[in-house]
Amino acid sequence: MARLFCFLVESAKTYCIVVYVCRIKAKLLMTRDPAQITSRRDILLLLLYAPGKIGAINEPISGRTRLVKMLFLFKQEILPEFRAGTEISEQNFYDFFAWDFGPFSTQVYDDISFFQLRDFIETYPSSEESVPEAIAELEKWRESTEIDDELDVYEEEIFRLTEHGVRFCKPMFDRLTDAQRKLLVSFKTRLGDAPLRGILRYVYQTYPAQAEKSKIASNVLR
Secondary structure, three states, rough: HHEEEEEEEHHHHHHHHHHHHHHHHHHHHHOOOOOOOOOHHHHHHHHHHHHHHOOOOOOEEEOOHHHHHHHHHHHHHHHHHHHHOOOOOOOOHHHHHEEEEEOOOOHHHHHHHHHHOOOOOEEOOOOOOOOOOHHHHHHHHHHHHOOOOOOOOOOOOEEOOOOOOOOHHHHHHHHHHHHHHHHHHHHHOOOOOOHHHHHHHHHHHHHHHHHOOOOHHHHHHH
């Protein structure tokens, strides 16, 4: 009984610490200069806010897997030129590692969840058929967060900013230089609506080290 009591006390302490840290992060997010670009999360928001193929603000992006691969390519190809005048670097951007389906980062999933809980990002069902790698990546993230309940049904989702997210992101986008805005819009236009298999093929061909552990490389590259 004493051990059980100690366990419950420690669990309660851990929960309180987690809640406290989340509240501090949310407070910092809301009190900082809204136009200042300081972290990887700002890039995620800007990527959702930016116009894409049809030229409209807040064009949605379909699928977590697409978002992960887009942010990987952003780090590799856009960030070196885009980061001028910001506090973002390769060191404080998303960390990616070669996994079963190419480059992956649990941090992207963490940040999506962070913004969903704070009403910055919303989702709605996608008409696209779910691909095996999307389900596997979600399970990989759930393992990293120690979520125990089983995933019964997986539905592909489309991501966009809420009205609250749009209001928060607008000053950041407006402060971008013309060159930064052009880089961001061009990048989203090129990849936001491209076939996922096409994006994977480009990643595997251009960054072969990220495909070394992939279980689908032979299918993607043929």
